[in-house]
Amino acid sequence: xxxxxxxxxxxxxxxxxxxxxxxxxxxxxxxxxxxxxxxxxxxxxxxxxxxxxxxxxxxxxxxxxxxxxxxxxxxxxxxxxxxxxxxxxxxxxxxxxxxxxxxxxxxxxxxxxxxxxxxxxxxxxxxxxxxxxxxxxxxxxxxxxxxxxxxxxxxxxxxxxxxxxxxxxxxxxxxxxxxxxxxxxxxxxxxxxxxxxxxxxxxxxxxxxxxxxxxxxxxxxxxxxxxxxxxxxxxxxxxxxxxxxxxxxxxxxxxxxxxxxxxxxxxxxxx
Amino acid sequence: xxxxxxxxxxxxxxxxxxxxxxxxxxxxxxxxxxxxxxxxxxxxxxxxxxxxxxxxxxxxxxxxxxxxxxxxxxxxxxxxxxxxxxxxxxxxxxxxxxxxxxxxxxxxxxxxxxxxxxxxxxxxxxxxxxxxxxxxxxxxxxxxxxxxxxxxxxxxxxxxxxxxxxxxxxxxxxxxxxxxxxxxxxxxxxxxxxxxxxxxxxxxxxxxxxxxxxxxxxxxxxxxxxxxxxxxxxxxxxxxxxxxxxxxxxxxxxxxxxxxxxxxxxxxxxxxxxxxxxxxxxxx
Numbered sequence: 001x002x003x004x005x006x007x008x009x010x011x012x013x014x015x016x017x018x019x020x021x022x023x024x025x026x027x028x029x030x031x032x033x034x035x036x037x038x039x040x041x042x043x044x045x046x047x048x049x050x051x052x053x054x055x056x057x058x059x060x061x062x063x064x065x066x067x068x069x070x071x072x073x074x075x076x077x078x079x080x081x082x083x084x085x086x087x088x089x090x091x092x093x094x095x096x097x098x099x100x101x102x103x104x105x106x107x108x109x110x111x112x113x114x115x116x117x118x119x120x121x122x123x124x125x126x127x128x129x130x131x132x133x134x135x136x137x138x139x140x141x142x143x144x145x146x147x148x149x150x151x152x153x154x155x156x157x158x159x160x161x162x163x164x165x166x167x168x169x170x171x172x173x174x175x176x177x178x179x180x181x182x183x184x185x186x187x188x189x190x191x192x193x194x195x196x197x198x199x200x201x202x203x204x205x206x207x208x209x210x211x212x213x214x215x216x217x218x219x220x221x222x223x224x225x226x227x228x229x230x231x232x233x234x235x236x237x238x239x240x241x242x243x244x245x246x247x248x249x250x251x252x253x254x255x256x257x258x259x260x261x262x263x264x265x266x267x268x269x270x271x
Numbered sequence: 272x273x274x275x276x277x278x279x280x281x282x283x284x285x286x287x288x289x290x291x292x293x294x295x296x297x298x299x300x301x302x303x304x305x306x307x308x309x310x311x312x313x314x315x316x317x318x319x320x321x322x323x324x325x326x327x328x329x330x331x332x333x334x335x336x337x338x339x340x341x342x343x344x345x346x347x348x349x350x351x352x353x354x355x356x357x358x359x360x361x362x363x364x365x366x367x368x369x370x371x372x373x374x375x376x377x378x379x380x381x382x383x384x385x386x387x388x389x390x391x392x393x394x395x396x397x398x399x400x401x402x403x404x405x406x407x408x409x410x411x412x413x414x415x416x417x418x419x420x421x422x423x424x425x426x427x428x429x430x431x432x433x434x435x436x437x438x439x440x441x442x443x444x445x446x447x448x449x450x451x452x453x454x455x456x457x458x459x460x461x462x463x464x465x466x467x468x469x470x471x472x473x474x475x476x477x478x479x480x481x482x483x484x485x486x487x488x489x490x491x492x493x494x495x496x497x498x499x500x501x502x503x504x505x506x507x508x509x510x511x512x513x514x515x516x517x518x519x520x521x522x523x524x525x526x527x528x529x530x531x532x533x534x535x536x537x538x539x540x541x542x543x544x545x546x547x548x549x550x551x552x553x554x555x
Contacts, residue, residue, distance in 0.1 A: 033360055152380030155373045159356050162428070165323045165349040167341065167375025212361040213412050 004238050009125055013244065016127045016135060017230030020191040020200065023139050025208075025223025026146055027184040028201040030177055032209060033157045033218075037202055039076055042091040043178065044185045044197040046072040046098025051119045051189075052105030061119075062134050066186045072098055073182035077175045122193035122245025124234065135187050142183050149176060154215050191230070192245035199249045200226060207259040229255060274337035276301045276436050276466040277322065279491075282331035284317055291317050295331070295491040301435070304462045304480060307470045309487035315470045316352075318487055319438055322468070323349060336435055344375045345432030348465070350425050350439040358414055364424050365409040368396040371428035399431040400424075403457060419450025423457065430461065437461065439469040455480050 004010045031040045050068025054061040076094055080087045106116060118126070127135075146153065155163045156173045164170050188197045204222035212218035233248030240247075277299040284292040292314040299305055309315050320326045321333060324341020333339075336346055348371070369392045373379045384392070400406045403423040408416065413424060422442060429437060442458070443451045458467060459480040469481070486492045 033357065035357065147382050149380045150382030151373065151384075152382075155370050155379070158360055158362060158367065158370055159351065161325075161351040161355045162349060162370075163373070164325055165347070165351070166371075166373055166379070167324075167344055168373055168379050169377060172377075173380070209359050209361055213363050214361055214366060218361045 004235065009127075010234075010238060012127045012129065012132055013124045013234055014231065015132055016124055016191055017234055017248070018227055019132075019135050019139050020188045021204075021226035021230050022223050023142055023184050023187050024200045024226050025204060025221075026143065026219045027180050028205040028226075029208065029215065029219045029222055030146070030153060030157060031181060031201055032205040033215065034177065036080075036177070036181075037198070038088060039080060039091055039178070040181050040185070040201055041198050042076055042095040042098075043069055043073045043182050044189075044194045044201075045095045046076075047182070047185055047189065048102035048119065048194055049098040049105070050102070050186075052102030052109075055109045056105040062131055062186065062190075065189070066138065066183060069182040069186055070179055073178040074175060077178035081171060081174060118193070119189055120193050120195050121243055122189070122191055122196065122248075124191045124244040124248075125237070127190055131190060135190065138183050138187055142180055142187075145176070146180060149173065150216075153177065157215065192248055196245050196249045199252055200229075203252045203256045204229070207256060225255065226252075274301070274334075275299060276303065276336060277468070278332075278334040280332045282321070282333055283329045284314075284321060284326065285329050290329070290489065292321075292487070292491070293489050295487075297485065297491055297493055299466065299468070299483075299493075301466050302462075304458070304467045304482045305469070305485055306481040306483075307468060307485045307487055308472070311472060313488040315472070315487050316440060318491070319440055319468070319470050322438060323347065343436075345372070346435050348429030348432065348434035348437040350422075350429045350437070350442055352440045353418075353422065353445045356425075360413065362413050363409070364400065364405065364411050364413055364416065365393065365396050367413050367424055368399050368427045368431050369393065371399070371431035372396070395431055396427070399427040402430065402461075403427045417450070419446040419453065422446055422450070422454060426454075426457065426461075430465075435465055437465050437467045439467065441471055441473075442469060443471065443473050 005014075031037055047065055047069030049072070050065035051061060053059075053068055054064035057064070072094060076091055079090045079094075152163075152168060152173050153176075155166075155168055156170050156177075160170050184201070185194065185197055188200055192200055204225040205218060207225055208218045208221035212221050229252040230248050233251040234244055236242060236251065237244040237247035275298050277297060279295050279297040282292060282295040283290050295318070307315050307318065317326065321328055322335055322340055324339070324343075336343055338346075372392050372395060397406060397409060400409055403426050405420060405423055405427065408420065408424075413421060416424065426439075426442070429439075437458075439458070443454055446454065458469070461467065462480070462482075484494045486494070
């Protein structure tokens with residue numbers, strides 16, 4: 001591990017992984033407790049349209065993808081506003097439409113696009129310093145927004161029907177949450193790629209949910225779990241020459257299975 | 272003079288085309304305990320959502336505690352249906368009750384609370400928990416509680432803001448018989464301080480503790496009596512008469528029973544005028 005840290009690309013990869021862990025811990029927990037995993041999946045895949053658009057226009061990928069996936073997320077938030085359960089078909093359509101748009105735009109872009117796969121499966125070992133700065137900025141923005149509205153997000157996540165009856169602006173919070181998911185997805189694309197984003201957004205929060213006694217505790221625990229998965233996965237990827245995103249997810253999946261086999265803390269006390 | 276708790280005049284509501292509620296009139300005095308009965312799909316929950324301001328009426332007028340629905344904030348306590356909260360949500364009992372103190376509008380969203388405000392919330396939540404008899408469970412995780420206990424936690428959340436009107440959507444669904452009796456005793460006690468409207472399709476809950484009954488099946492019939500007569504029963508059961516056993520209303524205990532209804536029962540789910548006539552005849 002120590003010799004790997006001597007390389008700048010590995011240090012950058014580690015930092016990117018830890019940033020993604022913090023953000024996934026916070027936003028992933030909100031996604032899981034709000035039961036909007038499918039919606040988040042739709043946002044993640046539709047954001048490929050943003051990647052295509054950036055290549056087609058010859059603009060920097062991260063800002064363009066952020067803007068595109070935020071728009072896609074707000075569209076999906078609008079569609080799911082009043083009937084979250086009945087809108088899965090529309091999400092499915094947007095999911096596929098975004099990806100198709102991305103691929104068509106890449107087809108229309110002259111030249112050979114070797115980067116295509118890296119956005120699908122992550123290219124954490126090639127994160128440049130400039131992306132790292134942008135990632136840190138976006139992470140800070142997401143954390144500040146989530147913290148600012150944490151009470152509202154908690155009330156809505158726990159019981160949206162009750163929140164609505166008390167005059168809490170649940171519609172605004174729904175849009176806010178989807179916007180946060182979009183930014184989070186773009187940040188994590190670099191690390192594990194948009195196809196594997198869902199694993200990092202759902203596995204650590206799922207493991208943390210049973211063991212935490214508050215939403216904040218769940219976020220902290222899932223951020224810590226993500227960090228462990230990222231560090232171990234990255235090291236395995238370096239040592240065994242594997243794709244970084246897939247290694248991280250493989251480690252997370254092993255952790256997931258172990259957590260299902262191990263009783264949670266409370267169950268141990270009870271028995 | 273005190274406002275009536277609820278005033279409804281000529282209200283109607285439609286999802287898309289067909290009217291779910293039509294020509295609804297109701298004046299409910301403060302201090303009442305109203306049971307809203309009726310078949311599934313008869314409009315009971317819609318009526319509750321109208322009172323909460325979650326949906327807007329198609330026409331007619333509706334005042335709750337003298338105000339428009341949706342403007343009342345913490346003056347109304349609400350117990351949603353049991354299924355609206357996910358079972359694994361990481362929250363303590365105390366934390367869940369404190370969420371009932373959330374302010375309406377954007378001021379309620381802010382994450383930061385002063386230490387004094389935090390303490391005040393904690394004390395209010397503990398007080399509400401002790402009223403429902405769960406003060407000793409405050410620090411436990413909500414998901415570790417039984418169904419009946421959890422329902423009482425949600426009642427504590429509904430009353431933590433000191434409401435004048437309590438709206439309950441199927442409070443006794445999915446709890447066992449003993450918890451059901453305890454819940455009804457608790458609600459009777461709360462009724463001394465606040466008006467209660469309880470939606471239910473479980474007619475065994477309407478046993479003595481309510482002060483009046485409303486049957487909702489597109490229209491609304493308010494019966495100013497607290498016991499179920501056969502006529503009210505038939506109205507409340509609507510078209511589902513055969514699926515519900517009337518013996519449950521008078522039988523206490525565990526003796527198994529089965530009553531087969533006459534097939535020749537032309538007015539069991541007929542027009543409302545007929546029921547009105549029968550009411551007069553059957554009232555004790």
